[in-house]
Structures are given as C-alpha cells and as structure tokens.
Amino acid sequence: MKKITLMGCPNVGKSVVFSRLTGVNVISSNYPGTTVDFIKGTTFIGGEKFELIDVPGTYSLEPTSKAEAVAQTMLHEGDIVITVVDATHLERNLYLTLEILETKKPAVIALNLWDETRHLGIEIDVAKLERVLGVPIVPTCAICGTGIKELASAVGDAHPSKTLKQMSEEERWLKVGEIIQDVQVVHHRHHTMWERLADTTVRPTTGIPLAILVILLMFLFIIEVGNVLIYYLMDPLFYAYYGPLIVGAVNSFVSSGLLHDLLVGTSTIESLDFEQSLGLLTTGLYVPFGVVLPFVITFYFMLSILEDTGYLPRLAVLVDTGLHKLGLHGSAIVPTILGCGCNVPGALATRILETEKQRFIAMTLMAIAIPCMAQSAMIFAILGRYGMKWILIVYSTLLVLYISLGLLLKRIVKGESPELLLEVPPYRKPDPRTLLKKTWSKAYGFLAEAVPFVILGIFIVNLLSVSGMIDILSRIFSPILTTVLGLPEGAIVALILGILRKDIAIGMLLPLGMTPQQLTISCIILTTYFPCIAAFVVLFRELGSLAMLKAVGLMAVVSLSVGIIMRVIVIGI
Amino acid sequence: MVEKQLSDMKTGEKTNTDRGPVLLTTLLPGERAKIVALGAGSGRQRHFRTMGLKEGKIVEIRATQPARGPLVIDVEGTLIAIGRGMARQILIQKI
Ligand SMILES: Nc1nc2c(ncn2[C@@H]2O[C@H](COP(=O)(O)OP(=O)(O)OP(=O)(O)O)[C@@H](O)[C@H]2O)c(=O)[nH]1
Numbered sequence: 001m002k003k004i005t006l007m008g009c010p011n012v013g014k015s016v017v018f019s020r021l022t023g024v025n026v027i028s029s030n031y032p033g034t035t036v037d038f039i040k041g042t043t044f045i046g047g048e049k050f051e052l053i054d055v056p057g058t059y060s061l062e063p064t065s066k067a068e069a070v071a072q073t074m075l076h077e078g079d080i081v082i083t084v085v086d087a088t089h090l091e092r093n094l095y096l097t098l099e100i101l102e103t104k105k106p107a108v109i110a111l112n113l114w115d116e117t118r119h120l121g122i123e124i125d126v127a128k129l130e131r132v133l134g135v136p137i138v139p140t141c142a143i144c145g146t147g148i149k150e151l152a153s154a155v156g157d158a159h160p161s162k163t164l165k166q167m168s169e170e171e172r173w174l175k176v177g178e179i180i181q182d183v184q185v186v187h188h189r190h191h192t193m194w195e196r197l198a199d200t201t202v203r204p205t206t207g208i209p210l211a212i213l214v215i216l217l218m219f220l221f222i223i224e225v226g227n228v229l230i231y232y233l234m235d236p237l238f239y240a241y242y243g244p245l246i247v248g249a250v251n252s253f254v255s256s257g258l259l260h261d262l263l264v265g266t267s268t269i270e271s272l273d274f275e276q277s278l279g280l281l282t283t284g285l286y287v288p289f290g291v292v293l294p295f296v297i298t299f300y301f302m303l304s305i306l307e308d309t310g311y312l313p314r315l316a317v318l319v320d321t322g323l324h325k326l327g328l329h330g331s332a333i334v335p336t337i338l339g340c341g342c343n344v345p346g347a348l349a350t351r352i353l354e355t356e357k358q359r360f361i362a363m364t365l366m367a368i369a370i371p372c373m374a375q376s377a378m379i380f381a382i383l384g385r386y387g388m389k390w391i392l393i394v395y396s397t398l399l400v401l402y403i404s405l406g407l408l409l410k411r412i413v414k415g416e417s418p419e420l421l422l423e424v425p426p427y428r429k430p431d432p433r434t435l436l437k438k439t440w441s442k443a444y445g446f447l448a449e450a451v452p453f454v455i456l457g458i459f460i461v462n463l464l465s466v467s468g469m470i471d472i473l474s475r476i477f478s479p480i481l482t483t484v485l486g487l488p489e490g491a492i493v494a495l496i497l498g499i500l501r502k503d504i505a506i507g508m509l510l511p512l513g514m515t516p517q518q519l520t521i522s523c524i525i526l527t528t529y530f531p532c533i534a535a536f537v538v539l540f541r542e543l544g545s546l547a548m549l550k551a552v553g554l555m556a557v558v559s560l561s562v563g564i565i566m567r568v569i570v571i572g573i
Numbered sequence: 574m575v576e577k578q579l580s581d582m583k584t585g586e587k588t589n590t591d592r593g594p595v596l597l598t599t600l601l602p603g604e605r606a607k608i609v610a611l612g613a614g615s616g617r618q619r620h621f622r623t624m625g626l627k628e629g630k631i632v633e634i635r636a637t638q639p640a641r642g643p644l645v646i647d648v649e650g651t652l653i654a655i656g657r658g659m660a661r662q663i664l665i666q667k668i
Pocket residue numbers: 008009010011012013014015016017027028029030031032033034035036055056057058112113114115116140141142143144308428
C-alpha cells in the first residue's frame with residue numbers, strides 16, 4: 001500500500017482534508033499546533049487503496065519544536081506528498097512548498113482556504129503557478145468539500161516537480177519573491193470593522209476582563225448544564241428505568257451470594273443505590289454514564305467553541321507574561337486547557353513548546369495540579385452537596401500549587417524558556433455540526449476508556465474486600481492517613497484505585513462517611529499524588545524515565561505536604 | 574551597516590529621533606513601518622521569514638501587553654504575537 005503524507009504549514013486545513021479523504025474525523029481547530037502526532041487512515045483513490053497520514057504543521061523542514069520534528073520525519077515516510085497550502089498566505093507557505101518539492105517526491109498541491117481568498121482581495125493565477133512549480137495544483141475548500149474530488153484524482157497524476165532544482169536558502173527566498181510577483185495580485189483592502197472589534201480581545205485593558213468573563217461563563221456553563229443533564233436526564237434514566245430492570249434481572253438469575261454482590265452490590269429494587277453499592281452493573285455504569293459523561297459533554301462542547309473560533313491563541317497572548325514567570329510562555333495555555341479535559345492529550349499537546357525545560361514544567365504542573373474532567377465531575381458531584389465553598393477550596397488550592405510550583409521549577413530546572421512567537425489566526429465562525437461531531441467524538445472516546453477501567457476498578461475493590469486485603473492495607477497505611485492527614489484509614493482504597501482512574505477513586509470516598517473537610521483534603525491528595533495509569537504511560541513516553549522519576553518524586557512530596565498543610569488549615573491539629 | 578545599527582540599538586547609543594531604522598519595539602500602536610532587517614542567527618531569521626516577518630513587509634502594532642509582555646503585530650493581514658526580546662531583533666523604518 002502506497003503512503004500519502006499531508007504536509008503543510010500549521011493551521012492550513014490538513015486535518016480537515018484528511019477527514020474528508022478518509023471519512024475518519026480527526027480533530028481540527030482554529031489554532032496552529034492542533035495536530036501534534038501523525039495519524040494514519042486509509043482512502044481509495046481510483047480504485048487503489050492508499051494509506052493517508054495526517055502530519056503536524058511546520059513552517060519549514062528545520063523543526064523548532066517536537067511537533068515540527070515529527071513533520072520532518074514523516075515527509076520521508078511517504079511515497080506521495082499532498083502539500084496543503086493556505087491560499088490566503090501563499091508567500092509564507094511557498095517556502096515550505098519549495099523545500100518539499102525539492103526533495104523530488106511525487107507531489108500535488110491543495111490550494112486550500114480558496115473560499116477565503118475572494119473577500120480578502122487575493123487573486124492567484126493557478127495555471128501559471130502550476131507551470132512554475134511543475135506539479136498538479138487543485139484549489140480546495142476543505143470545510144465545504146469543494147475541490148476534494150479533484151484533489152483525489154490529481155493524486156493519480158502526482159509526480160516529482162519537473163521545474164525545480166535543489167536551492168540554497170537564499171535562492172529559495174528569491175524564488176518565492178519571484179513566484180509571488182508572477183502569480184499573485186492582492187487588491188488593497190482596509191481593515192474591516194470586525195477586525196478592529198476583534199482587537200479588543202487581545203488588548204489588555206479590554207482583553208483581560210473579557211478573558212476572565214469567558215472563563216467564568218464557561219465554568220458556570222459546564223457545572224450548571226452538567227447538573228441539569230444529571231438531574232433531568234441521567235438520574236431519571238438510572239433510577240426509574242435502568243435500576244429496577246437490572247436489579248430485577250440479576251435477582252431472578254442469582255438472588256444472593258458473591259456473584260450477586262459483584263454485579264449489583266448492595267442495591268435492591270426497593271432501595272436503589274448507584275453511588276455506594278459497588279456493583280459492576282450499578283456503580284460501575286453509573287459513575288461513567290450518570291455522573292461524569294454529562295460534564296464531559298458540556299466541557300468538550302465549550303472547548304470546541306474556544307478551539308474553533310480561534311480564541312485560544314488570543315488567550316495565549318494575554319496570559320503570556322504570567323506564564324513566563326512559571327518558566328513557560330503563552331502557548332502553554334493550550335495543553336493546560338486540554339489537560340482539564342484529559343491529561344493524556346494535554347501532555348501530548350506540550351509538543352508545541354520549543355524546549356525540554358518548558359515541556360517538563362508544563363507536564364509536571366499538569367500532572368500535579370490539573371484535574372481531568374472525569375475527576376472534576378466527581379468532585380462537583382461529591383463536594384457540591386456540601387456547598388460551592390468546598391469546591392472552591394479544592395480549586396484554589398490547586399491554583400496556588402500550580403503557581404508556586406511553577407515559580408520554583410522555573411528556577412531549578414535547567415534549560416531555556418524562550419519567548420512567544422505565535423501566529424494568531426483570524427476568528428472563524430464555528431460550524432454547529434462540527435461542534436457537535438467533535439463533542440460526540442470526545443464523549444465517545446471518554447466512554448471507551450472509562451467504562452472498562454471503572455468496571456475493572458470496582459472489580460479490584462470487590463476482590464480486595466472479599467479477600468480481606470483492605471483491612472491489611474488499611475492497617476499498614478493508617479499511621480500516614482489517620483495520624484498525619486486526619487483521614488479514615490479506609491481512604492487507602494481510593495488511593496490505590498486512583499492509580500487506575502481518578503473518577504472511581506473519588507467515588508470510593510463516599511462509603512467512608514467523611515466530613516466535607518476530610519473529603520476536600522482527599523480530593524486534593526487524589527489529584528496531586530500520582531497521575532492515572534493512562535496519563536502516566538504518556539508522560540513516561542514524553543518525558544523519558546529520568547525526568548519522569550523526578551516528576552513522580554515531586555508529586556509524592558507535594559501531595560503529602562499539601563495534605564498536611566490543608567489538614568491544619570481546614571481541620572486543625 | 575545594518576548590523577552596526579542593530580548593535581548600536583542594543584547598547585542604546587543611538588536614539589530614534591531621525592527617520593533611520595529603529596527597533597520594532599519602538600513602534601506605537603497604530604503606527605506603520607516597513608521591516609528593513611532581521612538580526613540574530615540564521616535559524617531565527619528563517620523562522621521569522623517563514624511566519625511572514627520578512628524584509629520589505631509592512632507591519633502595524635495591533636496590541637501591546639503590559640509588563641514587557643508580547644506585541645501583537647499585523648504583517649500584511651496576518652496577526653503574529655511576538656515576545657519583546659524577539660521583537661528587538663527586527664529592525665524597521667517608520668512610514
Ligand atoms: N474557510 C475555510 N476554513 C477552513 C478550510 N480548511 C480548514 N479550515 C479551518 O481552518 C482551521 C484549521 O484547520 P485544521 O485542519 O485543524 O488545520 P491543520 O493544518 O490540520 O492544523 P495543524 O494541525 O495545527 O497543523 C479550522 O478551523 C478549519 O475549520 C477551508 O477550506 N476554508
């Protein structure tokens with residue numbers, strides 16, 4: 001099977017082209033650096049099967065970040081290259097295009113965002129450009145789908161450039177200038193009112209209050225709409241329909257004993273209990289579907305709006321000065337926000353940062369102080385019943401931790417923290433169907449990951465409790481948990497499960513009958529002490545064993561100290 | 574010549590009273606200027622150019638962040654956020 005790679009500058013629409021050609025929806029967003037790893041799919045062109053590879057965007061074949069390095073290696077992987085070019089920024093895109101064509105790989109060019117050239121007053125002579133570059137060129141609008149068929153059939157005609165020879169960097173820039181002179185006319189246009197208005201979102205005086213408002217509204221939306229979904233949709237579903245059905249079915253099959261307890265736990269038809277019964281079919285499904293999924297949906301819906309409008313790079317500009325104090329720069333806001341959904345894509349997204357120092361700091365801070373949505377959902381659910389105050393205590397503590405650890409790490413981690421250099425794309429109107437599709441694919445991804453792991457977690461708990469291991473472990477760890485942290489010794493179960501998954505781990509706190517103070521401390525410790533297994537694996541791969549060891553050491557020290565400090569503050573000695 | 578001016582700028586010996594080349598950081602919001610030279614190493618120069626910050630291009634400041642934060646500049650229709658240290662490596666001529 002021949003391989004086709006999709007190469008191009010960041011944010012030119014490669015991932016949308018990939019989704020169009022393969023039918024597989026990959027994430028695309030309106031900011032540079034959405035794709036940070038290669039993604040493979042298959043497509044049929046003229047009856048032949050091809051492997052299509054979506055590649056991170058890069059400005060040139062000399063990488064400046066880890067994501068760009070992936071792009072450079074992937075170019076050599078492919079047999080054919082589809083170079084996706086942003087028609088509204090032809091000049092800038094031509095440098096990379098020339099570099100790619102000079103490798104003499106068979107190539108075709110997609111002149112994407114063609115729909116936007118007209119209102120920007122840009123005219124490109126495609127036939128002439130085709131002659132100069134010596135490969136087929138197809139104008140496309142990946143979003144609307146025009147030109148995609150033509151692009152696919154052009155792949156059949158892909159051939160190495162007949163006109164270009166290897167050039168030095170200087171010659172290449174001259175060539176770019178020459179080509180632009182020849183093929184492009186730009187009619188002068190004034191900034192539109194909208195563009196002027198859009199500036200208010202990056203000017204500090206207006207932008208910072210706006211950013212605070214946006215984040216606050218998002219937070220409220222996620223919690224409130226999430227709660228509405230639980231109250232009016234999930235709880236009725238579980239308590240009125242699913243519960244009686246499943247408990248009845250299990251009872252008619254085995255009415256008591258080990259298997260019965262494993263399946264539905266202590267739940268009976270008369271008193272359904274989805275939170276504490278610890279059955280595979282009760283708590284095991286209620287936690288992912290009934291509690292976490294509603295918040296996952298509201299979170300990713302909001303995130304998709306942020307991503308697709310193009311607000312994230314503007315937020316990056318506004319927080320840049322602050323993040324510099326933590327050894328990072330503005331772009332680090334993207335992995336951080338993604339990490340609020342799930343630390344796994346969050347950690348991967350740190351590949352857009354330039355240096356190892358920045359990536360270590362960003363990943364360590366995320367692993368310690370950024371709870372994923374599954375975890376947040378459980379915190380909302382469990383602490384929310386005692387009032388907003390406790391939720392705020394957890395999140396303020398994590399924020400203080402994030403900042404103070406960042407200040408510290410900036411000083412002790414060796415290496416460079418370069419400045420921000422970021423393209424800020426134009427605002428785009430998000431397409432409602434794309435938003436829903438994106439939200440759905442994230443929710444599906446969450447369920448596919450969460451359901452098996454939560455069920456495994458509950459299985460382990462049952463195993464520990466039936467075998468009597470819980471009592472042994474509780475006794476061993478009771479000095480730290482009870483004496484030092486002021487928690488019930490049973491909290492050890494939550495700490496063990498937290499290595500597997502955080503949502504079910506927090507769920508394990510419920511049967512312990514803790515005070516809100518103890519719950520607050522437990523939630524903070526569960527967030528900070530160790531990442532879940534999925535995040536651990538990715539962090540390990542991204543950081544390497546030595547850096548990971550340091551990060552894990554830091555987590556242990558930090559969570560224990562914060563636990564003690566918070567104990568003193570909220571419970572007293 | 575350009576290198577000389579750039580190093581003069583860095584040591585602060587020359588003020589920008591005349592119409593000669595000045596640092597991008599001296600441009601005020603709303604003012605327009607033409608890029609005349611890029612300082613720093615060839616890797617950085619390439620990075621600048623591939624993002625559209627190239628000699629001969631017209632730039633305009635659209636926003637500045639406080640406390641030595643980054644500038645948001647408009648380079649012929651593209652917005653680019655750039656840290657001040659990096660902006661100091663771009664030499665412009667006001668127009
Ligand atoms: N108007 C218009 N918008 C487009 C077109 N193609 C892509 N977009 C939008 O451009 C943005 C970037 O698209 P992506 O597919 O994520 O770009 P990418 O090249 O994969 O970006 P990176 O992965 O960051 O390198 C998204 O907001 C798309 O909706 C197009 O042809 N026309």
